[in-house]
Amino acid sequence: MDIFFSVIIPSLNEEYRLPLLLESLALQTKGNFEVIVNDSGSKDRTKEFAQNLGAKLPSLRFITNPTKNVSAARNHGASIAKGKWLIFFDADVEVERDFIEKVEVHIKTNNLDALTVWNRPKTKNVKGVMTLALLNMSMTLFQKIKPAANGPCILIKKELFERLKGFDDTIFFGEDFDLIQRANKLGARFAVFPNPILYVSTRRFEKEGLFSSLFKSFKALFYQLIKGPIRTPIFEYEMGGQYYKKSQEK
Numbered sequence: 001m002d003i004f005f006s007v008i009i010p011s012l013n014e015e016y017r018l019p020l021l022l023e024s025l026a027l028q029t030k031g032n033f034e035v036i037v038n039d040s041g042s043k044d045r046t047k048e049f050a051q052n053l054g055a056k057l058p059s060l061r062f063i064t065n066p067t068k069n070v071s072a073a074r075n076h077g078a079s080i081a082k083g084k085w086l087i088f089f090d091a092d093v094e095v096e097r098d099f100i101e102k103v104e105v106h107i108k109t110n111n112l113d114a115l116t117v118w119n120r121p122k123t124k125n126v127k128g129v130m131t132l133a134l135l136n137m138s139m140t141l142f143q144k145i146k147p148a149a150n151g152p153c154i155l156i157k158k159e160l161f162e163r164l165k166g167f168d169d170t171i172f173f174g175e176d177f178d179l180i181q182r183a184n185k186l187g188a189r190f191a192v193f194p195n196p197i198l199y200v201s202t203r204r205f206e207k208e209g210l211f212s213s214l215f216k217s218f219k220a221l222f223y224q225l226i227k228g229p230i231r232t233p234i235f236e237y238e239m240g241g242q243y244y245k246k247s248q249e250k
Contacts, residue, residue, distance in 0.1 A: 003032060003084075005083045005100060010070045015042070022050060027097050028095075029098045033100055034082060035059050036080065038065055039064050040067050050062050070175070072167075078161060083158060085107065085155060086156055087103075087154075088156075089153055090200075094122070103115070110191060112191055113156065114149070114157065114160065114190045119136060132202070147184050171231055174224050177224055
């Protein structure tokens with residue numbers, strides 16, 4: 001099989017969410033991709049549940065490689081990837097059946113080096129809907145001025161990713177913004193598309209609250225615009241599925 005895309009997914013205690021993403025990848029209308037899950041030492045059944053999908057998703061490679069943060073996990077996955085393009089997903093997203101097919105058309109039609117798509121909420125929770133709508137609007141409006149891609153879904157040429165030396169794993173928050181900013185400085189062609197559909201979990205917004213989530217987002221944005229990458233904690237930001245154990249989505 002000619003591998004055009006390498007899908008890279010960092011995971012940590014995502015037994016509830018990761019299988020849903022893998023199921024959606026197994027249903028893709030185009031199969032020119034591999035899947036690499038870089039697990040950072042999950043204590044739950046993440047590995048068991050993922051490997052149970054091996055028959056449906058033969059391109060899946062599940063690797064246990066503890067790393068210091070999500071950027072390092074993504075970088076390790078990219079280092080063993082075979083595809084010409086890298087797709088970075090968060091473990092709690094899902095995609096529509098023709099996601100792979102549609103993003104390949106975007107890439108070839110628009111001669112791109114990197115791209116992202118809008119975030120659609122998995123649930124109709126008002127907090128999540130409003131937050132993601134603001135995010136989608138800002139990414140679209142500023143894509144030619146201050147381009148940015150949100151962490152749940154980033155697509156980038158592997159050659160460009162390697163030239164950038166990957167994600168900066170010294171950044172506490174906003175490594176996705178930093179990656180696209182550095183790519184932009186090299187003249188990379190980047191775009192934001194409303195489709196194909198990427199379903200994003202709103203569990204963080206539901207757990208932390210709308211205003212708290214928006215405050216963190218805007219604080220991070222202004223900090224990065226004025227001072228640069230966020231290398232020390234400016235607010236609390238927990239990672240991993242265990243953070244949501246008491247508020248799992250139904």
